[in-house]
Amino acid sequence: MSWKPTKKKSRLPRWIPEWLKVCINVCFRLFLVGLVAFLAIASYFYYKASQFDLDVVANLDQHSVLLDAHGEELAVLGNASNKIATYEDLPEDLKNALLAREDSRFFEHCGVDFYGLGRATVRNIKDLSFTQGASTLTMQLARNTYEIREKSLQRKLLEIALTLRIEAKYDKDEIMSYYLNRIYFGEGCYSIEEAAQHYFGVPTSELDLGQCAMIVGIIRGPHIFNPHNNLQAAIEQRNQVLARMVDIGKITQDQADAAMKAPLKISKKNDEISARNYAQGAIISHLSTIIDEQKITEGGLKVATTIDAKLQASCEKSITSLVAETPDLQAASIIIDNKTGAVLSIVGGRDYRTHQFNIALKGKTELGDAFTPFIYLAALERRQLPIKNQPVKTGKQIGKKETISIAKRLGLNGIFLESDIYNGSVLVSPLQAVTAFSVIGNEGSRPQTHFIKDIKTAKDLTIFKNSPESVQVVEAGNSAECLKLLSKQGKVYRYTSSSTSERSLWVMATNKAQTAVIWVGYDIPRDIPNRKQLLSEMNELITQWLK
Structure with a gap:
């Protein structure tokens, strides 16, 4: 007699066919497996x-x-004034425009619009890519707050989990307010209040219907849809938002038509840089070459610069004082670290408030006899004898083309007038001049000048780190010989342009660790009064800076 296990009795009704019972059992087990997997993923x-x-x-x-x-x-x-609009500051038209354009079911869902998410998922499967996101306002808030940028299934699931937590902690009014105070509206505006003031010259609470629709229209394309960059595109976006508001019953067609006919009242674009002095302007300019504008203006960055704040303040005060007694006379200065190329101080003019053009970075000024040290160095490189205070005789030993070639190697990338090159007919910026002169004090090595050491996010995640570079452009022994041809005071080696140079005054100096340049002249070149006195003061300043 053999024993067999008793067949487990099915709990399903007897009238159900056996094949259907098998299907139901399989589906139930798959459901349980799916539920366990879902709970595991959710956890x-x-x-x-x-x-x-x-x-x-x-x-x-x-x-x-x-x-x-x-x-x-x-x-x-x-804008350091930290303009934040509260929920009470938001006009009803602004709230309704935002709902119409970005999330019409905002006050109904739990932060995740599962209907919209399902529809987007089907579309993504068809497209075989993440073309649709079905993001709600709360999901966008989570993404912008925690810098969840990459498009992937894992990112979307994390975003959903964060969204549900945000919805559990904050009410809908708070979420909408936080969203509008964090989203980017273009041109450096990363809050609704700044955007309202920037584009329309009014506080958020005074935005009219058309302005509310236009400002919401900017969100999906802060650069291409803002009225300063593309007015027609901004108007089209406004009209789309108004039409959507009509569709969901927030306004009537008559109200939409009136808003489209109303005067635009757009403020004139203000191109003023957010910087408050030449150093900050230079840093911002450098920053924009490293990361994109939106990342900068979204905020939350910690930018470690090369500027020595105390030295910068001292140089600004000294340069202002240097030319204070002579109307319209300009001055610029720059100090760099020879080894790393770090810019320690930069002053681009007599007063940033009235003259924002940075001469130290962008000016093109004739070197004149301040070109002499570079002729000395060129002669030494070509095994010729530098004749002190005789740049023409020295230069003729190696020729114009070779002189210019070596000058460019030093970092002088300006405009050269070959016919009068030995007398310094070359237009360069003080930045180029200080780079070239640093080669003399830096054993023949030319540094790569820069203003930024590293950039970190608010969470101390490093997104950029500068690696100082330098290039050996002349022999170290030749740069040492060139130093001997300069005037010396203590540890400072200096070259001062002749007081007979009528339209441009230069003083260049190095203490081997740092190099500094001061330039004095006019925006439109003309004779400089009191040249001897100015040169004396310039020499005194540059010696103090490099002690």
Whole structure:
């Protein structure tokens, strides 16, 4: 007698066919497996989301900070007045425009619009890519707050988990307010209040219907849809938002028509840089070559610069004082570290408030007899004898083409007038001059000048780190011989342009560790009064800076 296990009795009704019972059992088991998998995935992403500090959502101080060479705060980029619009400041038309354009079911869903998400998922499967996101306002807030940028399934699941946590902590009014105070509106505006003031010259609370629709239209394309860059595109976006508001019943067609006919009242574009002095302007210019504008203006960056704040303040005060008694006379200065190329101080004119063009960076001024040290160095490189205070005789030993070639190697990339090159007929900026002169004090090595050491996010994640570079452009022995041809005071080696140079005065100096240049002249070249006195003061200043 053999034993067989008793067949388990099915709990399903007897009238159900056996094949259907098998299908039901398989589906039930698959459901259980799916449920377990879902709970496991949900638990994992809930855990991941729990690692994020939700208080950050309400912390709207997202301005980027510039730090000086010693880690002290140098400046705050953007509008430091921290203009924040409360929910009560938001006009009903603005709230409705935002709902119509970005999330019409905002006050109904739990932060995730599962209907929209399902529809987007089907579309993404068809497209075999993440072409649709179905992002709600809360999801966008999570993405912007925690810098979740990459498009992937994992990113979307983490974003959903964070969204649910945000919805559990904050009410809908707070979420809308935080969203509008964090989103980017183009041209350096990363809050609704700044955008309202920038584009329309009014506070958020005074925006009319048409302005509300236009400002919401900017969100999807801050650069291409803002009225300063493309007025027609901005108008088209406004009209689309108004039409959508009509569709969801927030306004009537008559109201939309009236808003489209109303005067635009757009403020004139203000091109003023957020910088407050030449150093900050130069840093911002350098920053824009490293990361894109939106990343800068979204804020939250900590930018470690090369500027020595105390030295910068001293140079600004000294340059202003140097030309204070002579109307319209300009002056510029720059000091760099020879080994790293770090710019320690830069002054681009007599007064940044009235003259924002940075002469130290962008000016093109004739070197005149200040070209002499570079002729000495060129002669030494070609095994010729430098004749002190005789640049023409020295230069003729190697020829014009060779003189210019070596000058360019030193970093002088200006405009050369070959016919009079030995007398310094070359137009360069003080930045080029200081780079070239540093080669003499830096054992023949030319540094790569820069203003930024590294950039970190608010969470101290390094997104850029500068690696100082230098290039050996002349022999170290020749740069040492060239130093001997310069005047020396203590540890400072200096070359001063002749007082007979009527339209441009230069003083260049190095103490081997640092190099400095001071230039004095006019925007439109003309004779400079009191040249001897100015040169004396310039020499005194540059010696003090390089002690």
